[in-house]
Amino acid sequence: MKKNILYIIVLLLGLCHYSFGQYQVESIPKELLSRAVATYREDNMEIHMKSPTDVIIKGNKVLTIHNQSGDEYAPIVVFYDKSKQIKEIKGEILDQFGKQIKKFSLRDFDDQSASSGSNLFDDSRYKSYQPHINTYPYSISYSYEYKSSQNLAMPSWNPNWHKDVSVEKSTYKIIVPKNSKLRINSQNFDGQPKVEHVDKWSSYTWQAENLKAIRNEAYSPGRHITGIEVMVVPEEFQFYKKSGQFNDWKSYGLWMNENLLKGKRILPEATVAMAKNLVKDLEDPKAKAKALYEFMQKKTRYISIQVGIGGNEPFPAEMVDRLGYGDCKALVNYMQALLEAVDIPSYYTIVQAGNEKVDINPTFANLQDGNHIILCLPFANDTTWLECTNQDMPFGYLGDFTDDRLVLACTPEGGKVMRSKSYPYHESIQHRVGKFRMDKTGKLTGEMETTYTGWQFENHFANVKENRDKQIENLRRWYNINRIGFNQVEYKIEQNKKHQLNEKIGLTIDNYGLLNGNILVLIPNIFNKTTAVPEIRNRQEVLKISRGYTDIDEIEIVMDDVVDTKIIPAEKIMENEIGSYKLTTKVEGKTIKTYRKIEIKEGTYPADKYEAFVNLNRFAKESDDIRYNLPLIDKK
């Protein structure tokens, strides 16, 4: 009997502990609440590599959601495929006192295919769970266990990846057999992992505590640069039934060549003959490559199909030749095969694509860097890059999707880190020259020619292939001025040393000059208006301008002779470390001439230079709208 009572007491204690759970919201340190929409109370992961084909990944997370904006971090989403199995996920939702509201397990998860709009097929899938709680704050506490049959692409540790989520405690533990060699890359982490050797295992543990949330400031670098990251790659690995070893990018490239690319570039004889025939009258290898690239663009289209080795292996060239489609890997590989047929060497190149420039880590070889493939043509002093998934891109042009970043080229001698084509501000020019007449009703009529180079080449590039109605619809959006109309549109692409797009348009704007009683109001800078940069008080993060540019607008307006054009000439000039701005207006006879030039230089600047950036923008914005009240001359 006595024993029973004791048992009950123990049980009650247990329950008590449960109902006043340890994850009360109140116990979060104050400094972790500032700017945080959510807080990781715990985020612990343990990766146990029992063998290259038997890896257990398990852990637990307790995440407190403070308010509605934090809800985006509430869903649990876990991807899986044939190399990763979800063994278990279970957890509970806690109220602000740490008391359980409800429980959930893997049964409550939705199961879905990972293929989305742009993916025709993807053999990976995901399971997801949405808590749907709208009383804040609340916490989600859960544990998970996955089993992986590969050990090459292991989850990395990024405890403070989201700027608006603070972290009370996060740990990352790797357990490997003693003697196994690990390569470790640690970024923005002060301190060393705790190393322990127990029985036949060695373990490495990283821990971070009390990481604050920070404000997301405009023009600041992403967390891939400023966040903590630890990535671990075993030297000997197993990946989708392929074993291997690499310890730097060079040997990684060799492994790629041998295991994923070899034997994939065999073309049917007829295609080889066709390729040879296509270039037989061309001398210059670059001209040959251009002809083959254009052939490839015409023949193929981009269809994403992700099957097989973790989505890392291209389909054979023969298949693309037969079907006329493929994903980035398959199309690059096909292009490479075509070039090979006419003895032009090229490199299959891994890049992290996206508008934000993200480098591959130059000193740490790993499989996870990069999400896209382009082709590098190593012409002497004229390295040329090809984007093979775009059917319209001119030969050798890389847009803002893959420009100016470190990439890995798989050369026959192994992997080689290179920088893709960059377009600095002084080469990324939008130059506009417009000649107009204004009649006495204020109607503006004339022509304008604009050239675009560098990354600005792409500004209106999409319009080139459109039909006229669609072109005008786009122009109406780009030049969104009340009552604008277009009567002529012409595009031309020039492709000499650099790519240049010429846009020639004819336009009218009714009532551009506003008649108000006996004056006509005129804003001589018509088309290029600075968009303001947000003012950020007490800026903390560095200023990152990833793409600089140069814009020049030269506008001439011949005024009707009933308008008095005796205006005061204006000159607005500002220059600082971020760039420069200049606007001048002057009159020659009946012509009002305006010259506007703005330069913004790309680069990373200390946080206190942000003000200079704001000032330059504000100055430009104010000057852009200079207006004149021109008296009408009473001619009777």
Place this chain on the structure above:
Amino acid sequence: MLFACCITYGQDAFLPKLQQEEFRKDHSKIDTSADAIILHEYGRTELEVLDAERRLMVVHTYNVRLKILNKDGDKYATVEIPLYKSGSTEEYLTEIKARTLNLENNTIQETELQRKNIFYEKTSEFYNTTKFTLPNIKENSIIEYSYKKYSPLVHHFEDWQFQGSIPNLYSEYIAVIPSNFEYNVTLKGHQPLSGQKSEVLNQHFLWNGARFDCSKMTYIMQNMPAFKEESFMLAPINYISAIDFELRTYTDPNGAKQNYTRTWDNIDTELLNDKDFGGQIKAKGPFKEINAKIMAEHQTKLDQAKALYSYLQRNVVWNKNFGKYAEFGVKKTLEDKRGNLADINLGLVAGLNAMDIEAYPVITATRNRGIPSYIYPVNADFNAVICLAKIDGKDYLLDATNKFLPFGQLSLLMINDRGRAMYGKGKSDWVPLKNEVVAKKTFNILANISPDGKLKGTIRTQLSGLDAYRKRQDITEYPSHEEYEEKLMEKTTDFKILKSTVSYVDSLDKDLVEVLDFELDLKENMKGNRLVINPILIERMTKNPFLLEERNYHVDLGAVMSEVYNVNIMIPEGYKLDNGPKNTALSLPENAARYVYRSAIEGNSIMVQQTTNLNHPIYSPEEYFHLKEFFSRIIQQQQTAFTFLK
């Protein structure tokens, strides 16, 4: 040669013989913005009892031939067919065939889709997707594909859309309907049928040994333009030309009649007898405590109704699921404090009834769906339910799922022409869905210009109706007022915000009020002897929302709108008006919209009053161009500033 033979007697007898001239014809002339065009589309649906499964199936045969006009059209060479599943009920495809035809050196080259390039995806719990993309696509390729779809969902006879995102030269649909089945057939959209015929197929349908005659109905539309979505319109399904089928009755071979006929009487009775609908609105028990409290605190019926509405808004979380049937039941919803749309709104009806306040459920279709059919009562048209309360002779439409909706207002998503109020069995009737409250913005600008060129003052913005609703949602996206204010300061570049004070975020029965303290350095605008000032300091219109050259459909704004500016700016001593915007009044015919700009200079103050009223929630395509011009003129008027000289 044999090859050419195959082409001539192509795989699909349903499609006419493919002529070489189809490749040579310039189809892009038909619609220069089209990336592809359907040359011929054929569909046929009939009922079949499969021997193997001894199950009645809807069998839909689909055949299409389309031409890829340019490289952007290659997306039409990728086909994705969603297939519904639920337990043992599963749709499936058979006989998938597809091929690409290219004209090369005056011969038609054919590439067939291989079986291994067809993907079967288990997309989610409720559907699978069969996907494929055709090989060898070039500009000017013609593709053909066909399949048969088997569906056990007999009451979902395949609907057919004659119109899609690309032009369609010929679309033919055949529905073979056994004489023992009756369907309601609805033709939708504005395009006319170019052909229609009906014939009898004797003894065509075999069901458990019994044979039935069938009527074979053919519907043809030709030269259909592409459907292009425009802004400010309802769901495209309301405009697209299509034919829909709804099962009314069938008689099985044993003579037993299954009745799916829907009169409103049937639907009322069915819904009101359903435990997840009618069963819920009788639930009095769960409201005992709350109602007792409410009735003790509030005297009038209106206040009591408001209190209950507000209680549900604040305490019960909507799980974002729509539906007209309760998911958890009113009782459990009140206990767990979460439920679907029906749990909450049927709960509101129940709670009001329990207080002897007259209230009824109103079934509706949300704005992203088709307007419910007037002609045939179709239960499936309705995917949501709201509450109609009748208090002191006034009707209130209520949706308690959203915590920012004031009593008596609906969100835009809920406003889709009309709903059906369930007054009782056999007593349902249409109610128009609209917001009585005008979406109104009032700006009161009070400012002072100092002799050194600093403009300083306050802007008081008062919002009601949908405008207030949107702003409330926007504000609560931010974790705190400080962060909202900080972001607002960052975003606002026309002047400098010193402080924002927002009132009545949670008092839904009041207008939302925001007061901004601001300053602005006039700099260039106050130099020498000149002072230039544009009094429309905030939300000045610079871009016309109506940009189309051609408008085909109604402009649907969802609510009547009104915007008012009252401006009073004090300027320093000694300035005289040189030039300023003229007083203006614009209005559209029948007072559909009205704009007034009036100003006066009195002593040292500029006073401006500007009002813009859009008096209709819906405008016709003809009125579109009036609206476009109306806004152009407003933009022009707002560009003009006052100039003073010293």
